[in-house]
Every structure is written in C-alpha cells, then in structure tokens.
Amino acid sequence: MHRKKLSVQSVVAIGIGTAILFLLKRYVSIPSGIPNTNIDTSYGFLGFISIMFGPIVGFFVGFFGHSLSDFTQFGAPWWTWVFTTGFIGFAIGLLKRYIVLADGKIGLKKLVVYNIYQIFINIIGWVLLAPTGDVLIYSEPSNKVYLQGIISAITNSISTGVIGTILLVMYASTKVEKGSLKKE
Amino acid sequence: MNSNLFGYDHNNTWVHQLTGTSKLIFFILVSIIAMISYDYRFIILVLLLSIFAFKQSQIKWVQIKFVVKLIFIFAVLNLVMVFVFSPNHGAALYGTRHVLINLGYFTITKEQLFYELNLGLKYLVTVPISLIFLITTNPSEFSASLNKIGVSYRLSYSLSLSLRYIPDVQNDFKEISLAQQARGYEISKKGKLFSRLKGTTQILIPLILSSLDKIQTISQAMELRRFGKNKHRTWYMNRNFNKKDYSIILLSIFIVILGILFMKMDGGRFYNPFI
Numbered sequence: 045m046h047r048k049k050l051s052v053q054s055v056v057a058i059g060i061g062t063a064i065l066f067l068l069k070r071y072v073s074i075p076s077g078i079p080n081t082n083i084d085t086s087y088g089f090l091g092f093i094s095i096m097f098g099p100i101v102g103f104f105v106g107f108f109g110h111s112l113s114d115f116t117q118f119g120a121p122w123w124t125w126v127f128t129t130g131f132i133g134f135a136i137g138l139l140k141r142y143i144v145l146a147d148g149k150i151g152l153k154k155l156v157v158y159n160i161y162q163i164f165i166n167i168i169g170w171v172l173l174a175p176t177g178d179v180l181i182y183s184e185p186s187n188k189v190y191l192q193g194i195i196s197a198i199t200n201s202i203s204t205g206v207i208g209t210i211l212l213v214m215y216a217s218t219k220v221e222k223g224s225l226k227k228e
Numbered sequence: 229m230n231s232n233l234f235g236y237d238h239n240n241t242w243v244h245q246l247t248g249t250s251k252l253i254f255f256i257l258v259s260i261i262a263m264i265s266y267d268y269r270f271i272i273l274v275l276l277l278s279i280f281a282f283k284q285s286q287i288k289w290v291q292i293k294f295v296v297k298l299i300f301i302f303a304v305l306n307l308v309m310v311f312v313f314s315p316n317h318g319a320a321l322y323g324t325r326h327v328l329i330n331l332g333y334f335t336i337t338k339e340q341l342f343y344e345l346n347l348g349l350k351y352l353v354t355v356p357i358s359l360i361f362l363i364t365t366n367p368s369e370f371s372a373s374l375n376k377i378g379v380s381y382r383l384s385y386s387l388s389l390s391l392r393y394i395p396d397v398q399n400d401f402k403e404i405s406l407a408q409q410a411r412g413y414e415i416s417k418k419g420k421l422f423s424r425l426k427g428t429t430q431i432l433i434p435l436i437l438s439s440l441d442k443i444q445t446i447s448q449a450m451e452l453r454r455f456g457k458n459k460h461r462t463w464y465m466n467r468n469f470n471k472k473d474y475s476i477i478l479l480s481i482f483i484v485i486l487g488i489l490f491m492k493m494d495g496g497r498f499y500n501p502f503i
Contacts, residue, residue, distance in 0.1 A: 055455070063394045066390070181264075188309055188313035
C-alpha cells in the first residue's frame with residue numbers, strides 16, 4: 045500500500061484521530077439554520093490533525109473515521125463520500141511542510157493560505173469528486189447529488205475554516221516560538 | 229453511550245463461530261456486487277439470503293431497533309429527494325416512458341417508480357449483512373481479520389486502537405463539555421451559530437491537547453515494546469479457518485459470479501423490463 049512504513053507515532057495518531065473524528069461526526073454537529081444542513085465539526089478537526097501529522101495520517105483518519113460513523117449509523121458506508129473525506133485529509137496534510145506547528149506562532153499570511161487552500165480542496169472534493177462518484181457508481185440523478193455536494197462544500201469549508209483556524213492558532217501558541225530567545 | 233458501541237454481543241450460533249475474516253470477505257464482496265448491480269431480482273435474492281443469515285444469528289430486535297429505524301428514514305428521505313429533483317431520471321435511464329399519472333413536472337412514470345424501487349432495495353440490501361458483521365464479530369478479532377486479508381498490520385493496529393479508545397475519548401469529551409458549560413460557554417440549542425461554533429472549539433482544544441499527550445504516551449509505550457520492528461505480527465484473537473469459513477467464502481464468490489451472470493443477461497448494470 046505504501047513503500048515507506050508508517051512510524052509508530054503515525055499508527056497511534058491514526059488510531060486516536062479516528063476515534064475523535066468518529067465521535068465528532070456522530071454526536072457533535074451544529075444546525076446551520078437551513079433545514080437538514082448541519083455544520084459537521086469533524087472537518088475542522090480533520091484540518092488540524094492533517095496539518096499536524098501530514099497527508100498519510102490525514103487520509104486514514106478521514107477514511108476510517110467516516111466509514112466507522114457511516115457503518116454504525118446507516119449500516120453501510122457511503123463509499124464515495126467516505127473516500128472524499130479521506131481525500132480532504134490527504135490534501136490538507138500536504139501543507140504540513142508549510143505550516144510547521146512546532147515553530148510556534150503562525151503568521152497571518154500562512155492562515156490566509158490555509159483558508160484559501162482548504163476552500164479550494166473542499167470544492168474539489170465535494171462539488172467534483174463525491175457527486176461524480178455518486179453518478180457513476182450509484183447512478184443517482186446528477187442535479188440532486190451536485191446540489192448536495194455544493195451544500196457540503198459550503199458547510200465543510202466553514203467548519204474547516206473556523207474551527208481549523210482556531211485550533212491551529214491555539215495549538216501553535218502553546219509552543220515556544222522559533223528564534224524567540226535572544227542573546228543579551 | 230458505552231463501550232459496547234458497536235453492539236458486539238456474545239453468543240454461540242454458527243454465525244458467531246465464523247471467523248471475522250470470512251465474514252469480512254463476505255461483506256466486502258457482496259456489498260460491492262450489490263452496489264454495482266441494478267437488477268432487482270438479484271438484489272432481492274441477496275436480501276433474502278442475508279435476512280436468512282440474520283435470523284440464524286439470533287440477533288434481538290431491541291439491539292437494532294434504533295439503527296434500523298434511522299436507516300429507513302434516511303432511505304425514504306433520499307428516495308423522495310431523488311423524485312423531487314429528478315422525476316424523469318428513470319425514463320432517461322431506461323429509454324422509454326410509460327406515464328402513470330400526469331402532473332406536469334412531477335409526472336409519475338413506471339420507469340421512475342421502477343428505478344426508485346431498485347434504488348431503495350440497494351440502500352437496504354447491505355444493512356442485514358453489516359448488522360450481522362457488527363454484532364457477531366468481536367472488535368478485537370476485527371483487526372486480526374483485516375491483517376489477514378492483506379491490510380498492513382500497522383494500519384490494522386491503528387483501527388483496533390481507535391476502537392479501543394473511542395469510549396475513552398467519549399468520556400473525556402463529556403467531562404470537558406460539562407466543565408466548559410459550567411464556565412458559561414454556549415453549546416446548547418439556544419446559542420447562535422457562531423457562539424456554538426466557538427463553544428464547540430472550546431471543548432475541542434482541551435480534548436485535543438489531552439489526546440496529543442495520549443498519542444505521545446501510547447507511542448512511547450509501543451516503541452518500548454518494539455512495535456513495528458518485524459515484518460509480521462501475530463494476533464491473540466486470530467483464529468484458523470475451518471470448513472464453515474471456507475464454505476462462506478465460496479458462497480460469497482458464488483454470489484459475485486451470479487451477479488455478473490445477471491449483468492451479462494441484462495447486457496449491462498441495469499435490468500430493463502420495458503423493452
């Protein structure tokens with residue numbers, strides 16, 4: 045599946061991350077005011093953990109967490125959407141090199157890049173990948189699935205943006221800033 | 229909310245005695261072919277078979293009542309949505325148009341009803357199988373099964389870790405949530421959208437910080453026990469195949485072949501009775 049072996053830390057991060065994502069998906073969603081559309085808080089967490097541990101962990105946390113929650117909720121995972129959640133985790137994880145959490149404080153510029161990038165990724169995932177998969181695999185009518193996709197893209201970007209940004213800033217502020225020590 | 233989230237229930241029917249691996253193979257193969265096929269005769273056949281296995285596993289109705297109701301609501305809602313958005317999808321799919329009731333945009337055609345019947349069956353067909361799998365497979369055996377069908381043992385171990393830690397994280401979450409509410413953060417239905425988003429984040433931060441500590445501790449403990457140093461790993465819960473397991477795997481292969489035969493007969497994924 046992957047040539048480079050997973051480190052022990054990644055194995056554990058996938059395990060615990062999956063548990064948290066599953067929990068948020070099952071029990072913590074916030075109604076957005078529009079009927080039947082909830083803001084799924086798990087995507088904010090997914091954004092954070094992907095940046096923290098990178099694309100591979102991001103993919104599996106999304107993939108496992110979403111399939112477990114579908115499995116226990118609907119009896120069968122809705123594979124196209126499960127896969128898309130994995131894709132979002134992977135894609136956001138690619139920013140790990142750019143936003144280094146261990147360096148302390150994240151500048152405004154990096155946060156703006158994160159947000160523009162995550163909106164772009166959410167659009168690719170929910171407006172392009174997930175509905176297209178639904179049409180090809182499940183043969184559902186395209187206007188229905190594309191509308192569902194657009195709504196998810198909006199709500200998930202809000203979640204990844206607001207919650208993700210707060211988590212990143214808060215976490216980074218617990219770390220000592222790089223180069224903050226000065227010689228007197 | 230308890231540790232028994234996945235509803236594993238110990239019992240001693242032949243379904244319980246099957247190894248997790250053979251049940252997993254059965255579930256994967258059958259759900260893939262049921263996902264592809266749009267032939268209601270084949271899907272009903274699979275559904276009947278899985279309901280039979282379900283009866284045999286002696287699962288009680290109370291255990292699954294809630295889930296099954298939820299699934300039904302979800303399926304009906306989705307079918308209604310498909311109709312509202314695209315009442316002409318069936319006719320476009322099957323190439324003919326037999327009007328039953330003429331209502332302008334919402335004209336009901338035979339093709340649409342037939343398409344939605346197939347779709348509804350497809351929503352439901354995997355439900356008994358996955359319920360059987362969830363309720364009759366010991367979660368600790370599950371990762372051993374994943375490893376056996378070719379998933380790397382590191383990933384299988386991740387999944388078993390997450391099953392192990394879901395109840396813990398759930399407890400942490402509840403405690404933190406109560407503490408933060410006592411401090412006045414709004415997460416209840418009364419709050420506005422933004423204050424609820426913020427309130428939820430206020431729970432997430434301590435949860436994540438404590439979980440990151442947990443990740444550190446667990447991975448250090450695992451490293452000390454030399455996790456991941458060898459190519460293979462043995463599993464305490466691993467069980468060897470016996471005759472029943474081989475016959476279940478054969479049965480699932482047979483179902484896949486049957487599905488393919490149906491598709492050959494129909495000349496594609498769709499069974500079209502209208503031509």
